[in-house]
Each structure stands twice: as C-alpha cells, then as structure tokens.
Amino acid sequence: MQTWSLVSMCVLLGIVVRWGVSLNSYSGAGKPPMFGDYEAQRHWQEVTYNLPLQEWYSNTTENDLNYWGLDYPPLTAYHSLVCAYVAKTINPEWVDLHKSRGYESPAHKLFMRATVLVADLLIYIPAVVLYCLYLTDGSTKKKVCTVFCFLLYPGLILIDYGHFQYNGVSLGFALWGVLALGLGWDALGSLAFCLALNYKQMELYHALPFFCYLLGKSVKLGLMGRGLFLLVRIASTVLVTFALCWLPFLSDPGDAMQVVRRIFPVARGLFEDKVANAWCSLNILIKIRSILSSDSQIYISFACTLLAVLPSCVRLLMKPTFWQFKLALVRGIQLIILPLFLKDGLLVPYAVTSLAFLFFSIYLLSALEHCSEEELRLGAFHKLLFCLPKLDLFYISVSAMAGLSVVTVALVPPTHLPDLFPVLVSSTAFLHFLGTFIYFNIVQFSEPPSRKSQKKND
Amino acid sequence: IVNLRHFSFRWCVARCLSDLLLICHWVCVSVSHSTDFEVHRNWLAITHSLPVSRWYHENTSEWTLDYPPLFAWFELGLSHAARHFDPDMLLVENLNYASPSTVLFQRLSVIFTDLLFIYAARECCRCVQDQKGSRDVLNRPSFVLAVLLLWNFGLLIVDHIHFQYNGFLFGFLLLSVAKHLQRQHLQGALLFSVLLNLKHIYLYVAPAYGVYLLRSYCFTQDNKDGSVSWSSFSPLRLLALGGIVASVCALSFGPFIAMGQLPQVLSRLFPFKRGLCHAYWAPNIWALYNTLDKILATLGVRLKLLQEAGLPRASMTGGLVQEFQHSVLPSVTPSITLVCTLLSILPAVASIWFRPRGARGFLRCLLLCALGSFVFGWHVHEKAILIAILPLSILAVENREDAGIFLVLTTTGHYSLFPLLFTPAELPIKVSLMLLFTIYSFTALRKLYSGRGSLLRPLESVYLLGLVGVAFACEVAFPLSPWQQKLPFLPLLATSVYCSLGVCYSFLRLYASLLRPPGKPKQP
Numbered sequence: 007m008q009t010w011s012l013v014s015m016c017v018l019l020g021i022v023v024r025w026g027v028s029l030n031s032y033s034g035a036g037k038p039p040m041f042g043d044y045e046a047q048r049h050w051q052e053v054t055y056n057l058p059l060q061e062w063y064s065n066t067t068e069n070d071l072n073y074w075g076l077d078y079p080p081l082t083a084y085h086s087l088v089c090a091y092v093a094k095t096i097n098p099e100w101v102d103l104h105k106s107r108g109y110e111s112p113a114h115k116l117f118m119r120a121t122v123l124v125a126d127l128l129i130y131i132p133a134v135v136l137y138c139l140y141l142t143d144g145s146t147k148k149k150v151c152t153v154f155c156f157l158l159y160p161g162l163i164l165i166d167y168g169h170f171q172y173n174g175v176s177l178g179f180a181l182w183g184v185l186a187l188g189l190g191w192d193a194l195g196s197l198a199f200c201l202a203l204n205y206k207q208m209e210l211y212h213a214l215p216f217f218c219y220l221l222g223k224s225v226k227l228g229l230m231g232r233g234l235f236l237l238v239r240i241a242s243t244v245l246v247t248f249a250l251c252w253l254p255f256l257s258d259p260g261d262a263m264q265v266v267r268r269i270f271p272v273a274r275g276l277f278e279d280k281v282a283n284a285w286c287s288l289n290i291l292i293k294i295r296s297i298l299s300s301d302s303q304i305y306i307s308f309a310c311t312l313l314a315v316l317p318s319c320v321r322l323l324m325k326p327t328f329w330q331f332k333l334a335l336v337r338g339i340q341l342i343i344l345p346l347f348l349k350d351g352l353l354v355p356y357a358v359t360s361l362a363f364l365f366f367s368i369y370l371l372s373a374l375e376h377c378s379e380e381e382l383r384l385g386a387f388h389k390l391l392f393c394l395p396k397l398d399l400f401y402i403s404v405s406a407m408a409g410l411s412v413v414t415v416a417l418v419p420p421t422h423l424p425d426l427f428p429v430l431v432s433s434t435a436f437l438h439f440l441g442t443f444i445y446f447n448i449v450q451f452s453e454p455p456s457r458k459s460q461k462k463n464d
Numbered sequence: 465i466v467n468l469r470h471f472s473f474r475w476c477v478a479r480c481l482s483d484l485l486l487i488c489h490w491v492c493v494s495v496s497h498s499t500d501f502e503v504h505r506n507w508l509a510i511t512h513s514l515p516v517s518r519w520y521h522e523n524t525s526e527w528t529l530d531y532p533p534l535f536a537w538f539e540l541g542l543s544h545a546a547r548h549f550d551p552d553m554l555l556v557e558n559l560n561y562a563s564p565s566t567v568l569f570q571r572l573s574v575i576f577t578d579l580l581f582i583y584a585a586r587e588c589c590r591c592v593q594d595q596k597g598s599r600d601v602l603n604r605p606s607f608v609l610a611v612l613l614l615w616n617f618g619l620l621i622v623d624h625i626h627f628q629y630n631g632f633l634f635g636f637l638l639l640s641v642a643k644h645l646q647r648q649h650l651q652g653a654l655l656f657s658v659l660l661n662l663k664h665i666y667l668y669v670a671p672a673y674g675v676y677l678l679r680s681y682c683f684t685q686d687n688k689d690g691s692v693s694w695s696s697f698s699p700l701r702l703l704a705l706g707g708i709v710a711s712v713c714a715l716s717f718g719p720f721i722a723m724g725q726l727p728q729v730l731s732r733l734f735p736f737k738r739g740l741c742h743a744y745w746a747p748n749i750w751a752l753y754n755t756l757d758k759i760l761a762t763l764g765v766r767l768k769l770l771q772e773a774g775l776p777r778a779s780m781t782g783g784l785v786q787e788f789q790h791s792v793l794p795s796v797t798p799s800i801t802l803v804c805t806l807l808s809i810l811p812a813v814a815s816i817w818f819r820p821r822g823a824r825g826f827l828r829c830l831l832l833c834a835l836g837s838f839v840f841g842w843h844v845h846e847k848a849i850l851i852a853i854l855p856l857s858i859l860a861v862e863n864r865e866d867a868g869i870f871l872v873l874t875t876t877g878h879y880s881l882f883p884l885l886f887t888p889a890e891l892p893i894k895v896s897l898m899l900l901f902t903i904y905s906f907t908a909l910r911k912l913y914s915g916r917g918s919l920l921r922p923l924e925s926v927y928l929l930g931l932v933g934v935a936f937a938c939e940v941a942f943p944l945s946p947w948q949q950k951l952p953f954l955p956l957l958a959t960s961v962y963c964s965l966g967v968c969y970s971f972l973r974l975y976a977s978l979l980r981p982p983g984k985p986k987q988p
Contacts, residue, residue: 025893029889
C-alpha cells in the first residue's frame with residue numbers, strides 16, 4: 007500500500023487517541039485554590055495578554071509569582087500570548103486579569119485541548135513523520151511502524167493531553183533539530199534545537215549530545231579549515247537565535263536575570279514531587295537530606311549527572327557519527343509518573359494507552375524484524391547480570407509495572423509508610439532507567455553493525 | 465511466517481483495544497451520551513424490577529420496550545450483571561440515571577457483546593476465496609474484509625459513542641450469512657430467527673431468507689436449465705426449517721401469548737404513529753420527496769399560487785418526531801410505503817427464485833431487500849444503512865464492480881451518520897475516524913483490484929468529492945454564518961438530500977448487477 011496512505015492513517019489514529027484522552031479530566035480539575043498545570047497555562051495566557059512584557063517574570067502587585075508564576079523560557083510566554091489572542095476573540099472572560107482565576111468550563115477545556123492538538127499538528131507530528139521516513143532504514147512497512155509507535159507513545163500523550171502540558175512543542179523542535187543534523191544541515195539543526203531550549207529548559211538534557219556531536223564533527227573536519235568555518239556558523243546561529251528570543255528582555259539586564267532566576271530555581275529542594283531519580287531511591291537507603299547541606303546536595307547532583315553522561319559524550323566527541331548521536335540522545339530522561347496521573351484521575355487512559363502501545367510495539371516489532379538476541383546484543387547485557395535467573399527480562403519489567411499499577415490503585419498504603427507506593431514507583435522507574443542506560447552504554451561502546459555505518463556524516 | 469489465523473487473533477485483540485480506547489474517553493464524559501443510553505438503562509430496570517406481565521405495559525419512562533421479547537430476556541440477563549456495578553440503575557423511577565459505574569457497565573456490555581461480532585467477522589473472512597499466489601497478508605481479500613468489518617466507522621460510532629448493541633446484532637446477521645455461504649443452512653436459519661426475535665428491523669431482509677431457503681434448500685435439485693424441479697421438493701427440510709423458526713418464536717413470544725398480551729406487544733413493536741421520517745431524515749427517497757414538497761410549497765407561496773395560511777405548520781426536521789402532512793404533494797401513509805417497498809424488492813426476490821445463483825446471489829438479494837426497505841420504508845433510521853453496508857463488504861472484496869458500489873455507498877452512508885454526533889467535542893474524533901476508514905477502504909480496494917483502471921466512475925468521484933464540500937459547509941461554515949439562527953435545520957436537510965442521491969444511485973446499480981443476464985463475463 008502506498009506510503010502516504012499508511013502514514014496518514016497512522017497520523018489520524020494518533021489524532022483520535024490524543025483527542026480521546028483529551029476528553030478526560032485534566033490536572034487540577036475542580037481543585038481550588040491552586041488547581042493544576044491546566045490552570046497554570048491559562049494563567050500564563052492571562053498574564054502575557056494583559057501585562058507588559060517586562061512584568062511577565064517579576065513579582066508585582068498585578069502579577070503574583072506564587073500563583074503559577076512563569077517559569078519557562080520566553081518562547082513559552084510568546085506561545086501563551088498567541089493563544090491568549092485567540093482566547094480573547096472567542097470569549098474574553100477566559101483571560102480577564104484576576105477575574106478569570108480558576109476559570110473552568112467545558113468550552114474552555116475544549117479550547118485549551120485544541121491548542122495542544124494544533125501545536126502538535128504543526129510541530130511534533132510532521133517532525134516524527136519526516137524523521138521516520140527519511141532517517142530510519144528498513145522497509146517502508148518498518149518505517150510506518152516506527153511512525154506508529156512514535157505517535158502512540160503513551161507517556162507523551164498522557165502528559166500533554168491528559169495532565170496538560172505542551173511538551174510536544176519542545177520535543178518537536180528538538181526532533182526537527184535531530185532531523186536537520188541527520189540530513190547534514192548543521193546550522194538549521196542548531197537553530198531548531200535552540201528554539202527547543204528556549205521553549206523548555208528541560209531540553210538541556212539533550213544539549214550535551216548536540217554540543218559534543220557538533221564539536222566533534224567540527225574538530226574532525228579540521229580546526230584550521232572547514233571545521234572552523236562550521237563552528238563559526240553554528241555559534242553565530244545559536245547566538246542570533248538566543249538574541250532574537252530574548253530580545254525584549256535584553257534592554258534591561260535586571261529583567262534578563264529575573265527570567266534566568268525563574269527558569270533555574272536552584273533554591274528548590276531536590277525532592278520535588280517524588281520525581282523518579284537516583285536521589286529519591288538512594289534516600290531510602292541513606293538519609294541524604296540529613297547528612298548534606300542544601301548547597302552541597304546541588305553540587306553533588308550536578309557532578310553526578312555530568313559523570314553519568316560523560317562517557318557517552320566523550321565517545322561522541324571522538325566518533326561523531328549520527329548513529330552515536332542518536333544513541334546519546336536516548337539517554338534523555340523519561341519519567342514515568344504514575345502518582346501524578348492518579349492525582350489527575352487519568353488511570354484508565356494510562357492503562358489503556360500503555361497496554362495498546364505495548365501490544366503494538368511487541369507485535370509490530372517482532373513480526374517485521376527478526377530481532378535475534380545477537381542483533382540486539384543482549385548477550386552482553388545478560389552476561390553482566392549473570393547472577394539473575396534466566397528469565398525474560400522484558401516480561402519481568404512489564405509484570406512489575408503492571409503489578410505496581412494495580413497495587414497503587416487497589417490497596418491502601420500502611421499508615422506508617424503513607425508514601426510507599428509513589429516511592430516504589432519512582433524506584434522502579436529509576437531501575438528501568440538505569441537498566442536501559444547501562445544497555446545503551448554497552449551498545450554504544452561495542453562495535454556498531456556494518457549496515458549502520460554508512461551514514462552521511464561518517 | 466504469519467498465517468491468517470494468527471492474524472485474526474491479533475486483530476481481535478486490536479479491535480478490543482480500540483474499544484477500550486473509546487471507552488477510556490467516554491467513561492469520564494458524563495454529558496452528551498445519547499438518549500439510547502437511557503433507553504437501555506430503562507430496559508434493564510424494567511426487566512429486572514418488574515414481573516414479565518408488566519414489561520410491555522410499563523410506561524413510566526417515555527422509552528418503552530419496543531424490541532421483541534428475546535431482547536428483553538437478553539436485557540434481563542445483563543441486568544443480573546449490572547447489579548454488581550450499581551444497583552440503583554435498576555430502579556425504574558431513576559430516570560436519566562447515569563452514574564459513572566452505570567456508564568462503565570453499559571460500555572463494557574457493548575464491548576463484551578462485540579465479541580460475537582468479531583467471531584462472525586472471522587467466519588465471513590473464512591468464506592472469502594483467497595486467490596492462490598504470493599500476495600502478502602495485508603493484501604489478501606480476507607484481511608481487507610476483516611479490517612472493513614471490524615473497524616467499520618459506522619459501527620464504531622453508532623455502538624460505542626452513540627450507544628447501541630448493533631455489533632452484537634450484526635454478529636448474528638453476519639454469522640448467519642457466513643453459515644449460508646458455507647452451506648450450513650439450518651444453522652443460518654436458526655441464527656436469523658434468533659436475530660429476528662432480537663430486533664424486528666431485520667424483517668427488512670426476511671423475504672430474501674424465506675425465498676432463498678425455500679428455493680435452494682427445500683428443493684434439493686434444479687433442472688438442467690436452472691428452473692425449479694418440483695419433484696425434488698423435500699417436505700422434511702421444510703419441516704426442519706419451520707420447526708426451527710417456530711421454536712425460537714415460541715421461546716421468545718411464548719410467555720406473552722400465554723398471557724394474552726400479544727396484541728399489546730405487537731403494538732409496541734410497530735408504532736406507526738411515528739412520522740414518515742425520523743427527526744433527522746434518513747437519506748432515502750422520502751427525504752427527496754419532502755424536500756421537493758417544501759420547495760414547491762415555497763415556490764407556490766412566492767408565486768401567489770398558494771395561501772400560506774392554508775399550509776400545515778409542522779417542522780419536519782425539528783428535534784421531535786411528529787406526524788405531518790405534505791403541503792403540495794400527496795401525503796404518504798404507511799401502506800403506501802409498504803407497497804413501494806414490496807414493489808422495489810419484488811424483482812430481486814423473483815430473481816433468486818427463477819434464477820438462483822447460489823449463496824452469493826442470496827447475499828445480493830439480501831442487500832437489495834435491505835436497501836429497498838431503507839429507500840422506501842416508513843420511519844427509517846439512518847443507522848439502518850449499516851444493514852446494507854456490512855454485508856456489501858463481503859461482496860466488495862470478491863468482485864470489482866461491487867467494490868465500486870461499496871465505496872460510494874459506504875462513504876455516503878457513513879457521512880450521513882455525522883449528525884448523530886453533533887457536539888464540538890466529538891468533531892475531531894468523527895472526522896479523523898471517517899477519514900481513517902475512507903482512506904483505508906479506498907487504498908485497500910484499489911490495491912486489491914489494481915491494474916484494471918479506476919474503481920469509480922468520474923461522476924461518482926465528483927459526487928464523493930462534493931461530500932467533502934458538504935461536510936465543510938455543514939460543520940464549519942454554517943455554524944459561523946448568520947443563517948444559523950434563522951434556518952437551523954439547513955445542514956441536516958442538506959446532508960439528507962445529498963446522501964440520499966448516493967444511496968438511491970447505489971441501489972439502482974446493485975439492481976443492475978443482479979438483473980444483468982448471466983452471459984456477461986464475471987469479474988474475478
């Protein structure tokens with residue numbers, strides 16, 4: 007069947023799933039006084055529309071930063087402004103300064119969900135389609151299946167369309183960056199990635215691979231010739247992009263500093279909302295909080311994060327192939343936040359989309375590609391864990407996640423350990439992360455298969 | 465190597481997952497589920513809480529029991545499961561009760577009964593002849609049929625979003641057809657009798673069954689020239705058929721006949737007090753008739769040929785179902801529609817008597833009966849188009865001409881279901897699902913019959929493209945225009961009229977393919 011028809015069917019199915027999830031409840035629905043992320047986004051539209059630009063990030067009488075103050079870079083603010091203009095034409099009550107706090111209505115929900123879908127359709131979905139069609143190898147069927155799996159990834163759908171966020175935009179821009187780099191358009195790639203960075207500062211996780219890859223490539227081309235030229239081009243693109251995004255704030259350095267302070271709130275502790283990371287898990291064993299001071303915790307966490315990604319980045323510097331770059335990117339931290347979904351009443355869609363995704367990934371990937379253990383180099387992985395019994399790791403992890411999900415919903419935690427389940431979920435998520443991290447390290451450092459080595463930038 | 469049986473199982477699971485996907489968004493949306501939801505809740509309550517003698521007399525709610533008794537027994541069975549979800553839904557007084565557990569139970573019951581439909585679809589796929597060759601699985605006719613049946617847009621919309629048990633009922637119909645295709649006529653007859661006693665709308669296709677079974681099953685042999693061989697009549701087979709039908713009806717109606725309630729039951733099943741057309745006109749000939757009447761009336765008033773005061777005031781496409789009189793053209797009574805329907809299906813039925821073409825001829829006759837009743841029937845629901853669309857899928861994957869008719873009828877029929885979902889929240893879903901199904905059916909059927917020119921005639925392509933224009937006008941342009949207040953029924957009218965052209969055209973083309981003399985070369 008023709009590629010375009012298959013791809014359009016995948017996209018349509020993705021839209022159906024997204025909109026289906028949209029019709030569920032969102033973060034903070036009906037929960038005054040603070041509500042949730044949905045109210046935060048609505049509040050940002052209110053702030054950006056009604057207040058002058060200089061006041062967006064500062065604490066004034068009109069703008070109370072304690073009530074969902076802006077804490078994403080300026081591109082998010084501009085996006086909210088555009089949405090606010092649309093909102094104003096439909097119903098001015100939605101963005102009335104102060105009066106619209108906690109505004110909830112079916113029509114408004116429809117509008118907000120529509121903004122997420124439009125942003126996805128414009129930025130994320132085209133990036134996914136183009137990436138899978140042009141930068142993956144294999145038969146057409148395999149490419150279409152990759153599109154399918156990408157578009158149906160439950161985590162992103164549930165966070166963006168259930169919980170309510172705009173991660174699709176920043177991920178989309180980052181993916182455009184990867185796409186451009188894959189096609190050899192380094193300046194455009196850097197431009198796209200800068201846009202992603204200026205949308206959400208979380209993309210800094212991906213910044214290191216980008217930086218190392220481009221630096222490594224320039225070095226390889228020779229620092230006295232084309233390499234230098236490339237470096238200069240990239241650097242100027244980055245600077246110009248940042249300047250354009252921050253232009254309105256650069257007139258007053260105080261404004262710019264205030265924005266930076268809002269974006270990187272280092273005063274907050276490390277345990278924000280029991281997010282899955284090493285610290286939470288480690289804390290079960292060693293009470294870190296009581297041992298170290300707040301500042302040293304920050305330094306140590308920074309050092310450890312750097313150490314964790316350092317090997318892959320060094321490898322990327324030495325061998326800047328596109329394939330290595332992709333592998334390094336996979337280390338983007340993916341957080342499975344079940345308690346957050348539970349808070350928003352999204353358990354059923356979570357279960358359903360995860361199940362659907364798992365089913366389709368297993369079925370499609372196994373049917374179309376004879377994935378032998380050799381090819382996946384799981385042999386090395388298994389050797390590392392020779393102490394564990396020879397069970398299928400995949401089914402163990404799936405059953406663990408399923409079991410945890412069921413337990414979190416069905417049982418009531420014991421009274422002396424009230425946060426048992428969220429902590430367990432975070433720890434499991436971290437273990438999964440650690441497992442895949444080690445696996446990809448092994449893959450990156452072993453010999454790449456011969457058929458993958460003829461990329462354009464090799 | 466993946467074989468088809470392997471695929472079927474996985475497709476079953478895929479269909480189940482798609483059902484779950486749909487349930488996940490509807491469980492939490494408490495507004496905008498249709499009145500049919502309350503209808504079925506009410507029936508659960510009636511069958512559970514009241515004694516059998518009261519079932520067809522009960523009218524606390526406006527949604528009285530108007531399906532045959534076997535469906536009532538089915539609802540009784542469901543109600544015992546419902547008790548564990550939320551006992552309050554089983555109280556007759558709880559009108560419009562829709563707690564989350566109630567919604568969950570109802571949706572789950574549809575999904576569960578859908579399993580029968582999945583089984584029936586699988587049986588139909590087994591009847592379809594696969595050409596021997598090295599085609600990959602995705603291009604085999606049986607696979608295409610499986611997708612066309614399981615992911616049928618109309619069925620998804622009507623069952624899971626609008627809420628009915630059509631998947632369950634169509635399961636019986638398709639299974640019965642599959643049994644006939646597999647030459648197991650007694651089983652097919654049994655399934656059809658059960659179906660008739662579950663929902664009497666399938667009386668539309670009863671003539672096809674009756675004549676086919678009489679002609680091809682009771683007469684065991686044909687003469688050499690194809691005509692009836694009267695001597696080969698087998699009374700035993702006739703008795704067997706009669707026994708099956710009689711026993712199923714006895715099971716269903718028995719208690720009511722014993723209580724002397726048969727007239728009451730029949731009056732509930734056939735409420736002719738409802739108008740010629742449903743609130744939203746089904747795209748049949750009467751929609752065109754009504755429109756013509758309206759146009760003539762308006763013209764007559766403009767040209768001062770008629771008095772406006774003399775015209776009956778009735779809103780034909782208002783939200784309520786009312787009886788109305790036509791202004792200019794003669795009014796249509798139920799008997800007229802009955803006569804028209806019978807006349808329209810007579811040639812088809814006669815054709816399988818005088819020139820039986822085996823089980824596939826029977827299927828074609830069944831389609832024509834369904835479509836004929838749709839086009840000429842009294843108070844037809846637009847959902848009834850599915851009775852024609854689903855069996856036509858079987859013919860479409862085997863025969864090139866049928867594939868072309870299928871594309872026209874299905875796209876038109878599915879689009880005519882759009883007004884069932886009218887809230888803005890449902891717009892992206894119905895448009896995406898419709899596009900999904902349409903793209904798949906066009907590309908899959910094209911690939912199946914590739915290399916022999918286009919499946920659609922130019923006029924048909926233009927018509928289907930016009931559908932896009934009508935859709936845009938009705939869904940996007942009209943609500944934002946100033947006419948929205950003055951003429952709110954205009955999109956419904958436009959949809960009805962435009963779709964009825966397509967439906968009537970498909971009806972005529974199907975007839976032509978049936979009545980064509982058998983000398984013409986058959987398309988593989």
